[in-house]
Amino acid sequence: VVVVLIAGCGGGGDGGTSERPALMVSAASSLKTALIAYGERFDGADAKFSFAGSDELAAQIEQGVKPDVFASANTNLPDALHAEKLVEKPVVFAANRLVLAVPADSTKVSSVDDLVGADVDLVVGAEAVPVGAYTRRVLSALGRETSGRILSRVRSNEPDVAGIVGKLTQGAADAGFVYATDVAGAGGRLRAIELPGELQPRVAYGVAVVRGAKHPEQARAFVRGLLSGAGSEELREAGFERPPAGG
Amino acid sequence: MRRGGFTVLLTVALAVALVFLTLPVVAIFVDVGPGELLSGLDDPAAVDALRLSLECTVAALAIIVVVGTPAAYLLATREFRGKAIVVTLIELPLVLPPAVAGIGLLAALGPKGLLGGAGPDLVLTTAGVIVALVFVAAPFHLRQAQAAFAAVDPAWLDASRTLGASPARTFARVAVPAALPGLVAGLALAWGRALGEFGATLMFAGSFRGVTQTVPLAIYERFSTDFTGALALAAVLVAVSAALLAAVKLVVRTDVSGVPAR
Numbered sequence: 001v002v003v004v005l006i007a008g009c010g011g012g013g014d015g016g017t018s019e020r021p022a023l024m025v026s027a028a029s030s031l032k033t034a035l036i037a038y039g040e041r042f043d044g045a046d047a048k049f050s051f052a053g054s055d056e057l058a059a060q061i062e063q064g065v066k067p068d069v070f071a072s073a074n075t076n077l078p079d080a081l082h083a084e085k086l087v088e089k090p091v092v093f094a095a096n097r098l099v100l101a102v103p104a105d106s107t108k109v110s111s112v113d114d115l116v117g118a119d120v121d122l123v124v125g126a127e128a129v130p131v132g133a134y135t136r137r138v139l140s141a142l143g144r145e146t147s148g149r150i151l152s153r154v155r156s157n158e159p160d161v162a163g164i165v166g167k168l169t170q171g172a173a174d175a176g177f178v179y180a181t182d183v184a185g186a187g188g189r190l191r192a193i194e195l196p197g198e199l200q201p202r203v204a205y206g207v208a209v210v211r212g213a214k215h216p217e218q219a220r221a222f223v224r225g226l227l228s229g230a231g232s233e234e235l236r237e238a239g240f241e242r243p244p245a246g247g
Numbered sequence: 248m249r250r251g252g253f254t255v256l257l258t259v260a261l262a263v264a265l266v267f268l269t270l271p272v273v274a275i276f277v278d279v280g281p282g283e284l285l286s287g288l289d290d291p292a293a294v295d296a297l298r299l300s301l302e303c304t305v306a307a308l309a310i311i312v313v314v315g316t317p318a319a320y321l322l323a324t325r326e327f328r329g330k331a332i333v334v335t336l337i338e339l340p341l342v343l344p345p346a347v348a349g350i351g352l353l354a355a356l357g358p359k360g361l362l363g364g365a366g367p368d369l370v371l372t373t374a375g376v377i378v379a380l381v382f383v384a385a386p387f388h389l390r391q392a393q394a395a396f397a398a399v400d401p402a403w404l405d406a407s408r409t410l411g412a413s414p415a416r417t418f419a420r421v422a423v424p425a426a427l428p429g430l431v432a433g434l435a436l437a438w439g440r441a442l443g444e445f446g447a448t449l450m451f452a453g454s455f456r457g458v459t460q461t462v463p464l465a466i467y468e469r470f471s472t473d474f475t476g477a478l479a480l481a482a483v484l485v486a487v488s489a490a491l492l493a494a495v496k497l498v499v500r501t502d503v504s505g506v507p508a509r
Binding site: 053055056058059063121123126127128129154155156157158159163166167170171172173 | 353357358359370371449450452453454455456458459460467468470471472474
């Protein structure tokens with residue numbers, strides 16, 4: 001009876017304009033551009049997105065929120081939810097690079113080394129959000145003293161990459177650690193400074209179908225499209241790299 | 248019979264409203280025990296957030312009182328062209344979504360804003376938090392204070408001036424005491440709004456422990472890593488806000504039941 005009721009509601013909710021069910025996708029903020037473009041091309045369902053820090057979205061799922069798909073900016077969060085039997089087996093679908101982003105018109109910072117200088121305002125992700133965790137991993141590789149000096153320049157721990165990008169484009173800060181794709185999506189307002197290869201963390205994105213999803217078939221089709229197909233194309237278009245082999 | 252049925256309907260509506268509106272608040276206290284709630288507060292970052300929230304809201308209230316009270320007095324006691332427009336404009340932040348307030352503050356006072364960073368550096372500073380709080384909370388006091396001053400019998404103000412008191416003295420010695428219950432109620436509402444501010448603070452001032460991370464921002468940060476800690480901070484906000492609301496009710500009641508102002 002419950003299934004019939006939900007199916008009935010779904011049909012009515014579409015207002016008769018289409019038969020497509022609404023597919024709820026919780027996704028990391030950094031995926032916004034790519035997934036919105038993919039959502040428009042996805043035939044199986046009417047994709048609706050909730051973008052936020054991956055950690056917030058994972059915490060929602062732990063508290064009983066059930067989107068159909070969870071796409072995270074790391075692999076630990078989907079793996080942890082899988083271990084708690086809250087999502088199906090996650091797959092890695094994209095890779096990204098952490099970069100140091102600066103406002104396009106600013107010359108104050110041109111390398112990671114410049115961050116130790118006084119008078120640099122830095123914004124980073126909060127520790128719990130993947131971008132913040134990657135940032136701290138990069139900094140700790142610089143040694144305790146350097147990393148401590150750089151962290152003392154942090155003016156804000158933002159809950160997601162959107163907050164970091166916003167602070168930088170508004171000139172509120174001089175530099176911040178974000179993903180390469182965030183700089184590509186900022187419409188020329190940001191400039192990326194690549195990190196030395198030995199500092200670059202492995203940034204892999206994991207996606208999983210949520211257990212108890214209302215539309216599991218469409219959710220699986222959506223995930224397949226991320227691996228090969230329209231989703232994969234839009235991810236490349238936005239600057240995401242292919243998932244590491246064997247990942 | 249039919250009347251009885253209607254009463255039942257009204258009672259059911261009230262019961263539904265009561266349960267729906269109190270359930271989330273009750274859940275905050277029931278979801279984890281009082282012991283865990285207290286230990287959730289035993290965290291330097293939580294203490295920093297509480298201290299910062301207290302300091303910033305008190306500073307914001309001071310600004311609101313000093314500037315808002317005379318402004319409300321003018322609006323309540325003088326007529327001028329375009330007054331209705333002025334009142335509407337200063338009440339506008341009441342209905343603005345916090346994200347709009349945040350982006351508006353950036354567009355006006357940010358480094359690339361309308362004022363071009365002419366003033367002091369506000370973005371990502373404690374001062375920026377206070378600015379955001381004043382912006383969202385001031386209209387609550389302005390509105391209430393204007394109503395309170397308007398309710399003071401003009402004959403008292405006239406009498407005061409006839410007896411030789413200056414307009415400033417009349418304001419301070421007659422109008423403010425007479426309107427005091429209304430002014431206090433407005434301040435309590437403004438305080439409640441300022442304590443809960445989240446979106447504008449995050450967008451304009453960012454989130455940094457001890458500098459810009461007020462209690463609502465600390466709750467949001469804890470949500471993913473420390474749900475119990477988030478609930479503990481939420482419980483403190485509920486208690487403080489409930490106390491403010493009770494204070495408003497108490498003050499407004501003494502206002503109605505008797506003394507000076509009508």
